[in-house]
Amino acid sequence: MDKFPDVDLTTSVGRVKLKNPILVAAGTFGYGEEYSRYIDLNILGGIITKTITLNPREGNPPPRLAETPCGLLNSIGLENPGVDAFISQKLPFLKELTTAVIVSIAGEKEEEYLRLAERLSKEEGIRALEVNVSCPNVKLGGVALGKDSGTVFSLARRLKEAIDMPFILKLPPFVDIVEVAQAAREGGAEALSLINTVPAMAIDVERRRPKLGNITGGLSGPCIKPVAVKIVWEVTRKVDIPVIGMGGIMDFEDVLEFTLAGASAVAVGTANFTDPGVSVRIIKDLKNYLGAKNITKFSELVGRISLGE
Numbered sequence: 001m002d003k004f005p006d007v008d009l010t011t012s013v014g015r016v017k018l019k020n021p022i023l024v025a026a027g028t029f030g031y032g033e034e035y036s037r038y039i040d041l042n043i044l045g046g047i048i049t050k051t052i053t054l055n056p057r058e059g060n061p062p063p064r065l066a067e068t069p070c071g072l073l074n075s076i077g078l079e080n081p082g083v084d085a086f087i088s089q090k091l092p093f094l095k096e097l098t099t100a101v102i103v104s105i106a107g108e109k110e111e112e113y114l115r116l117a118e119r120l121s122k123e124e125g126i127r128a129l130e131v132n133v134s135c136p137n138v139k140l141g142g143v144a145l146g147k148d149s150g151t152v153f154s155l156a157r158r159l160k161e162a163i164d165m166p167f168i169l170k171l172p173p174f175v176d177i178v179e180v181a182q183a184a185r186e187g188g189a190e191a192l193s194l195i196n197t198v199p200a201m202a203i204d205v206e207r208r209r210p211k212l213g214n215i216t217g218g219l220s221g222p223c224i225k226p227v228a229v230k231i232v233w234e235v236t237r238k239v240d241i242p243v244i245g246m247g248g249i250m251d252f253e254d255v256l257e258f259t260l261a262g263a264s265a266v267a268v269g270t271a272n273f274t275d276p277g278v279s280v281r282i283i284k285d286l287k288n289y290l291g292a293k294n295i296t297k298f299s300e301l302v303g304r305i306s307l308g309e
């Protein structure tokens, strides 16, 4: 039952209007259909798909996952069926949803991103693209692209010229983040997604071997939340661009932290693996919290951290 029907959870990330600020993060929710037997996907603010590339990718050698205290280490390596299979097999399901569908893309070079973006921008049912220039688990593209402000500017500028569809750049955490964020904005990115996983490693001491087949991977989950909150805060106070915040969100209070730091919306990632219903619960809890505090509009809280007395 909706105890507070008057609470307005709508928000916008640039031109992308959302019914509520809770999205699910790329790579942690498949292409949506996998989760449809657990939750009503139309309740979500948005679904960010697993990253797709021009051609199918097999991903990295196993093991690809290792648990760490308060986190998860992964080196999936962007396994995906490629854009053709995405359009013919995954998009028809996603298109029918009323929730915002954001398609994550990656390439090894600028041309590949452009070809993917041009192809997808002709499809119906996609609200925006999330441009992943921050995967720590691939040799080309990924972080190598996202750490350089000149490259990010050029990519954003060419995407802006090529497509009308809004695109959101997903940046890596440990770079000169304000400079790269500024370059993305100047190039024409609608918004930023912050943050991708944090480069990390774990070792099995008995076997004296890395726990991941790829040796290193990306860390996610509650252990990275303070890192992510700081980056969101730093970027939104210095660069005039909306941000989707992510990193370790488990409950509505985590959402509020990102919101107060400056995020206009958030994405829930690793938490989906422990509880597929977590995002739906967070939406309900957020609404009840705002209602109980007599806050009628979620968007009024964005960036409202108090740094004074």
Ligand SMILES: Cc1cc2nc3c(=O)[nH]c(=O)nc-3n(C[C@H](O)[C@H](O)[C@H](O)COP(=O)(O)O)c2cc1C
Residues within 6 Å of the ligand: 025, 026, 027, 028, 050, 051, 072, 074, 076, 078, 104, 132, 170, 195, 196, 197, 219, 220, 221, 222, 224, 246, 247, 248, 249, 267, 268, 269, 270, 271
């Ligand atoms: C298993 C796994 C796969 C992921 N795959 C992708 C991906 O395909 N593309 C991407 O941009 N981010 C990917 N991510 C990163 C998440 O979207 C998110 O940025 C990160 O995990 C931080 O959020 P979290 O701590 O809530 O998981 C992946 C994360 C995990 C744990």
